[in-house]
Each structure stands twice: as structure tokens, then as C-alpha cells.
Amino acid sequence: MTYRLDFTVIEKAKGYCRYALSLHNLTDQALHGWSLYFFISRCIDPASVSVGTISQMGSYSCLSQLPPLEANGHFYTEFTMRTMPFNLHDDGIREAFIALGNDQHQIAPLKVYTTAINLDQESIERYCTPLPNVGCDIALIPQPNQLTRLHGEFVFNQTTAIETPPALAQGAINWLSAECKKHFNETMPIHPQGNIHYHVSNDIIEHGYQLLIESDNIWIQASSATGFVHATSTLLQLLPNSPSHAANATYCVPMVEITDQPHYGYRGMMLDCGRHFHPVDRIKHLLDHLARYKFNTFHWHLTDDEGWRIEIDAYPQLTEIGAWRGPNEVIVPQFSHIDQRYGGFYTKQDIRDVIAYASDRGITIIPEIDMPGHCRAAILSLPELLKDPDDHSVYRSIQNYPDNVLSPALAGTYTFIQTVLDEICALFPAPFVHIGADEVPKGVWSDSVACQQLMADNNYHDPMELQGHILRFAEQVLRDKGKRMMGWEEATHGNKVSKNTVIFSWLSEEAGLECVKNGFDVVMQPAQSTYLDLAQGYSADEAGVDWAGKLTLDKVYNYHPLSMIASENSERQHILGIQTALWSELINNQSRFEYMIYPRLLAVSEICWSTPQHRNWDDFKARLKGQLNYLDKAGINYRHCE
Known part of the structure; x- marks a missing residue:
């Protein structure tokens, strides 16, 4: 060990937390002209940094203008984040490196060892789900009718x-x-x-x-x-x-x-391959288990700010540039592997192979190509097509990006959408294509002469109406190809799309209810009940995130989609089914991948397949005990219940 970073909570209140960062030089060489790079998931208030200057792009943070770090000495600074306090070790700084000199394009990282964040809180016992001593001799999940x-x-x-x-x-x-x-x-x-x-x-x-x-x-x-x-x-x-x-x-x-027979026609899982690339073997292993537990849809999240993962013949730059990130790449590091080149993508042959594999297992694969937000990888790969140099709008996305939204005033945007969706529709036989449509930040398009003219030409009064302009174009492209568009629930804001679009409700149960009442077909995916990246318990060492709360096994199992709508109410016909999701900001290896999915995936399978009257928590636990024996034999690193 040559350098060690310690990160500590020193003051916290609702919506506010102050932290101390200490970097120890354990070598006999002093550092001059150095900068510290690290990954942190939230925004640091630049004015609050006591020593040094902070810059951030997404989760990639750089402390610069730092004093010399003496041999066997240490550096100390404090800063504030105006968010809810951290309460998980995964919230801390997990990776860091030192760079010498000022050349941002020729960084030679010096590895830094990071310790677990000191959260300044009492320890909490690990959450357990006691299972019966003896399992069922017929331990089927989901429960048959x-x-x-x-x-x-x-x-x-x-x-x-x-x-x-x-x-x-x-x-x-x-x-x-x-x-x-x-x-x-x-x-x-x-x-x-x-x-x-x-x-x-x-x-x-x-x-x-x-x-x-x-x-x-x-x-x-x-x-x-x-x-x-x-x-x-x-x-x-x-x-x-x-x-x-x-x-x-x-x-x-x-x-x-x-x-x-199934209770819901749509029984899905979404996997985010944009934030971390999951190889084909991992995808196939997951498909085996989705089929085993009677899921019928795999929603493949293939593009995002942090990576473009699918080969597009017309735009090879999308994978030559957009599939890779690193300290010396066009796309800077995010989340992990921050001191090296990291990434990957699926060739069209990979995609065909996975589609055929899924088809044998009764699974339809729905691709997601995110737009108009979450497009940073695409924009940086194709700047001559997708960047408007005269757009001076200032915004920050929820993931802390100032440059991740397509411009509705550029002809290149529509050429890009048409070309990409043409190739996607030709590749995927599914009748659906998901286009994201979520998390477009306020402030976007507000200081663009071309966007203001587009608004005037179409009698728009709010820049956010321009999102609908793009989405309606995408919807028409897909309709012409015989496909039905899907999107996150923000696609419905401001009457942007037709009722033919299928909406995935992720923000809350209430948001899904509103979509149903407005006549949209809905797949229920509320984060609070279905997001497998959420921590599975309350102790600090639980893996995962908690922005939507903690998600224990019993909470998953006891989810009843839109239970406030009576079974005889015709509005229930708009509920197509349920989907669970694994967002991959912190999922960068097979072990963690499995730990976050299992056994909660089995609980989701039962709420998708079995009628409410056939669901019983105690009976499920008895059957789960038998299924865990299978997971043991399969070598799956599931979270143990006890």
C-alpha cells in the first residue's frame, strides 16, 4: 500500500452532510503538482471545499490545486453535500487514484487504497428472513394454480x-x-x-x-x-x-x-448494461433463470450516458468511442475501473445469438435505446451530428451531466433517431422498442436560438414541450416499422405521446395509477417494490443503494400492483404486468450481480405469475428453502436469508 484514502462523516442533518477526506502518503517520496480523482455518487458543493478545487462529471470527481503532500504525510480537506446523509458503506468513496501534472489527456494513474466510509452512526443488525426448518417436498416457485x-x-x-x-x-x-x-x-x-x-x-x-x-x-x-x-x-x-x-x-x-396459467401477461426483468457491461455468458445465465421462474420478457437497457453497448452499422463511432471510458478516453470514468480503460459492446451477431437463446426459453427481448436524455455517450461519439455549438443552455441532469440531451432543433437528431431505430427494428423481432424518455432536466434547450425558433414555429410555450416533439417523431418511426413504443412514465408528461405507447411506471405506485386512469397501458415497476439495486437490509454493510428506500425480501413478496383498483374495475385491463429491474451503477462483477438478484427474483416471479389468492408468505418461505438448495448447487452467490 502506497496511498490510503479515509472518508468520514463529521456533521449531518436533513438535506445536509459534511465530510472529511484524508489522503495518507505512505511512501518516502513527496508529491508535487498532484490531483486526486475519485468516484462519489452525489454532487459536492464547490464553495464548501476547505482545501483544493473540486470538479465533477457524473460520478467522476477531481480535487486539484492541492498543496504538496510530504513523504509519510497526509492531506486533509472537508466539503459539504446538500443531500440526505449517507447510511451505507457503498455510498462512500470506493475507488480513487492520484495523477501528477496538468495534462488531462495523458493521465498515468497512481492507485489509491480506499477504506470504508466512517458513517458516524450506530451499527444495525443484519436483516434476516427466517425460513422453516423443513422445506416443502414439492418446492415450486412460482406457485401453480x-x-x-x-x-x-x-x-x-x-x-x-x-x-x-x-x-x-x-x-x-x-x-x-x-x-x-x-x-x-x-x-x-x-x-x-x-x-x-x-x-x-x-x-x-x-x-x-x-x-x-x-x-x-x-x-x-x-x-x-x-x-x-x-x-x-x-x-x-x-x-x-x-x-x-x-x-x-x-x-x-x-x-x-x-x-x-399466468396471472399477468407481461412478466419482465430489466437489466442495465449501459453503466456496466455484462458479457453474453452472464446474460444467458440470467435468461436460464428467468425462464426457470416463468418470466417471459427481458428488457435490455443498451444505451445510457456512460456507455453505448450495441453495434450500429451506420455509426461505428458509437461503439469505437461510446462503448469505452477511462481517464484518457473521450468518455471519462464512472462508478468503477476509474484508473483504466473499461467497457464493451454487443455485436449484431451477439444480439442475434442472445435473441435465439431467449426464444427457446419463451422470453421476448425488448431493446431500450434511451432518448432524448441519457444520451451523453452518443453525443460525444457523434459530435458533428448531435452537438449544437450555438446552444448555451445550462443544466445538470440528476446524474450530474451538463451535456446529455439531444437537441430537437438539429436535423442530425432526427437522422440519428431514424437510422438507429431502423437498425434496431431490423435486428429485434419483438413488437416493442423502449425509448426511455426519462429524466430530461430543467434548463435544457432554454438558451438555444434554434430551439426558441422551433418553439415559435410550433406554438410551444415551455421548452419541455420539445421533448414531446422528439418522442412523437420516434413513435412515428416505430409505427412505420410495425413496432409499438414503450417509455418511462415521463413520456406521458404534457401529453407528449399517444395512448398507443406502453408506459413503465417507476417513480411510484401513484404515478402508475395516474397513467392507468389516463388510458395508458402500463407495466408496473415502482422502484420502492421492484428495484433490485436497492439494499436488502438496513445495516451499513448491505450492498446496494437506498435512494428509494430499502427493499427486503418480504417487501418484494407483499407487493400488490395497484391494489386500490378493484378486480372488477375495467381499468385493471390497462395493467399489462410487472417488471423488476437491476440498475448497474454498482454492479460490476458476477458475484455482486447474483447477490443483488437472488432470492428476490423468485419473489417477483410469484407476484407476476400466481393469482393473489394463491400467494402466501409462509408457504413461499417453505418453498424458497427448497429452491435455495438448487441455487447452492448452481453456485449462485445469493443473499442468504438467515
């Missing part, structure tokens, strides 16, 4: 085969074979006299299924490809985690009769 336990078992072994299946079941069989290979080290054979039977039955509701396991045969009936997948997910959950008879590798599956 109807399940009858029969007497006896089906012996699943290397001689088990699938009867020649209908084409509609091919995806489910591809998935079953891949999973069986993990058990038996070979794929599931298909034979005219096989004893696993997939049959099409048009009497079964779309996406529903019937599963009958007898002593000699397994019978699966469905009317759709997704119905066959859901039946297969149930069958896979019934397989024990280890052989019932190790000598001949046989698995004894309980005989059951199940009739099942």
Missing part, C-alpha cells in the same frame, strides 16, 4: 427420451435438452417411443399448460410455444438437485398433476 400430488415417482435417467414432438414445442425441448446435459452430460434423445410427450391442445389458454407425471410417462399439453416452456420450467424444478440413486444416475421425480 392447481397442483395435485399423486402416489409414486417417475424415474428420470439416461434412457429417458422425448417422443417426436410438435414444432411448437421445439424451443422448450432445446432448453430441456440443454438443462439435462448438465445432469446427464448428454442431451435428451428424441425417439418415436419416447416417454416424455409434448402435445398441442387448443383447449388450453395461451401461455398456460397441463403437466401430468405418471410412473412411466410425462405428459405435457399446451397451445403455445411459451406454454410448453412454462411446463418445462416446472418439470425442471421437480428434478432433484442430485441423483436419487448415484450408482446409475437416476433422478426420481414426484408424480403430480398440474394445471397452470
